[in-house]
Every structure is written in structure tokens, then in C-alpha cells.
Amino acid sequence: MPLSQQDIDREVAELRDAYEKSRAAGAPAVRHPARNYAPYRSSALRHPRQPLVPVHGDPETVELHTPVFGTTDVTDIDHDLTRQHHGEPLGERITVSGRLLDSTGRPVRGQLIELWQANSAGRYAHLRDQHPAPLDPNFTGVGRTLTGDDGSYNFTTIKPGAYPWRNHENAWRPAHIHFSLFGSAFTQRLITQMYFPNDPLFDYDPILQSVTDESARQALVATYDHSLSQPEWSLGYRWDIVLDGPSATWFEEGRR
Amino acid sequence: MTSPQPTPSHTVGPFYGYALPFPGGGEVASADRTDAVVLHGHVYDGAGAPVPDALVEMWQADPDGDLTGAPGSMRRDPVDGGFLGRNGVDFTGFARVATDAAGQWSIRTLPPGARPGHAPYISVCVFARGLLHHLFTRVYFPQDAEAHAADPLLASLDPDRRETLVATADRVTGSYRFDIRLQGEKETVFLDFQ
């Protein structure tokens, strides 16, 4: 029998209750999802069972440094996903802006941000996406940019649609944009997803719910910001991203 | 001031293939380098099945142990917006390859130099559908056995777990093989940087 939404909802609620009980008993907050999050069925065979091996306190560690990207790695229009084809893509034009920071609050400068997303109908330009929604010949859904000196970034795109997937019967992903980020250390590498405020699908989605901490989950939801909206042109969303993990500069400055 | 809280990780999902991989993503060494090495392997899940939708990224020092890196891993063509490939001069130290339908990946790179107090290694970050938070591991090379005994990470591991981090050399082709087992028997050692 296929899993129902009710089955998934029950598992999600149990894991959230367990987390809240552990917090009430004094356990520290957990920002990242557990790799073995049962309601997301694909995680079952793809997470390690052995504990991760800790590495700390050595400034010679390769991972405290990072690959660099520069002006040759992006073109001037890569941050505008509505200008990659001859015509205008269909859908609601939006801008997404924010800052990329490390966990001490300092801007991450000149690093690469990549994003990808479904089109306004909820279809990816990917052969394996067979959701029967139309492809848009004027929208690929891939963007890149380098962060500015203050860690800022800015994309122009189309609001993606929700789409179905096969985790369980009648499973739908809330609208989201995938983000890939580099910091000032490889340890800060992050791939995540940005959501849109007040989406009614949030409660039904085991991927968003894999972040069991309520405030961490909220951090994945952009804010509608009217001051970023442009008259007769686009709606503005703000989303700041904070990278985890140590970097070489922390050790140089004696932070640890 | 309270420091900002880290943004949670999410899975890369199944549909990154038209966005993240780029032509020449595994060609870290320029074509004329005769000292380049080929490193390849499979990614397997807990049932021993190949993972056909994993993304493997690697970051390393150059042969002198330098970690400055260089931009230009994903150089773009300002004329048509396509990918140009690396410039054939600078060593960027960064590779990104997706696994194929058989779960296999490969890169061609220069041998990494050692950092003070460490055996030489290549750092690896694995993403996949089904993996909610990426995994870090490392590739060490079999000819450095002496340095391995003194390496702070390798020396801290039980021998059977340590060997999951050491590539095997193919005497015929001169290439190195490094399989990544996400779960189960011979599960790869994954790292947590604190």
C-alpha cells in the first residue's frame, strides 16, 4: 500500500515532538536536518550509520581554505534568469536579494552563489522531470553571481511553481529555489533551498520539515519586502544566508 | 550582538544536473601535464547499489602544497554565455563531477602536495538526492603509507576504517580508485569539522 500523507504527517509530528522534548530537557538546538530523516524516504539508504569523525583545531587543514571564483566564472547576465533566451519567460517576475554571511556575521565577499529552480508551472528543464506541466522555451532556471564587498547578492527570476514528487501518495513540494554557496572555507560549503512566505504546502513537505527546529525552518523562508519591489516590473524578496563551519581566518585571529 | 544562526542545509535533490555540473568539471590538470593522475570511483548506497545522482566536489592543494587556488574553474564565454573550460594555465584546485548512470565519477588532477604535519590528500564533499546534509571525506594515496602513520586524522582511526580513506592504485593504468560507500559494510569515514 502506498504511503499516505497521513502516514508522513504522523512521522513528522513524532520526530518534532521528540526534538522539542530534548530541547525542553536542555539539549542544544540543532539547525541542520538529520541525515536519517525517515519521512524523506530517499534518506533511508543514503546516510552513514557510523558517527562522523570530528576534525578540529589544526590550521593546516585543507578544508579551512576554499576554491575561489572570479569575474571569468560568471557573465554579466547570469544573475538575471529572465534574460537568457530571446523571449520573456512566463510567470511572476521577482527579484531575490540578500547577504551571504559567516556565522560571526561577517560578509562573505566575492564568492560564488549558484541557483536553480523549476519554471512558473513547476517543471524543471531536466529530462528526468516528467511532471506533466509545460516547459517554458524562454526559461532554463539556472543563475550565478559573485557576492559584493558587503556579501550582497541579487537575482532576477520568475517565481517557481509547486510540483509533485513520489515520496508518498499526493506529495507536493512547496515552491522553492535551490541555492549553492561557497564561503571562505570549504567547511562552509552549503546547498539549501529558499521558500516563499505563507505557502500552504509547508506542513505537508517532509523536506522542509526535516529541519525540526522551528526557528531554523523559518530561516529558510524569504521575506516579502515591498521596498525591493520595482514599480510596473517585479516583486521583491529578501533572504540572508548564514554559513556554518570554521575557516582559516578564525584560527589566525585566535577565535578558537 | 548575538551572532547569526546558520542557514540549514537541504538536499541537492534530483534535478541539479542542468545547473551545477559543467563541462571539464573533472579536468583540474591542464591537458599537457604529464604528471597528472586520474582518480575515479563509484558512489554506493546502503544496499550496495550505485548512486546515479550524486555530485562529488573536490578541493586540494597544488603539488607544492599551496592552497591559494585560482579562479576560472567554470570560466564562461562572454560571447554566447556557454562554458569555456579552464584556461590551461592556472591550477584552480577545484573539481565538480556528477556520477553517471552506473554511479561512477572520475577526475584528472595534479597530485596534491602535503601541508605541514599532514599526509597529502584531496578533500571531498558529497551531495545526493536523499542526502539532506552533504558529507565530507578525504582521499589519501597509497604510496604515502609512511606519512599516513603520522597524519593526525589517519592515525586516530581503526585500521579497517582508515583504509576507506586510502585510494587503491591500478598498476596497469596508473590511475587511482576511491569508492564512496554512504552506508553499511566498509562505510566510508565521513568528517565533521568543528
Ligand SMILES: [Fe+3]
Ligand atoms: Fe526542487
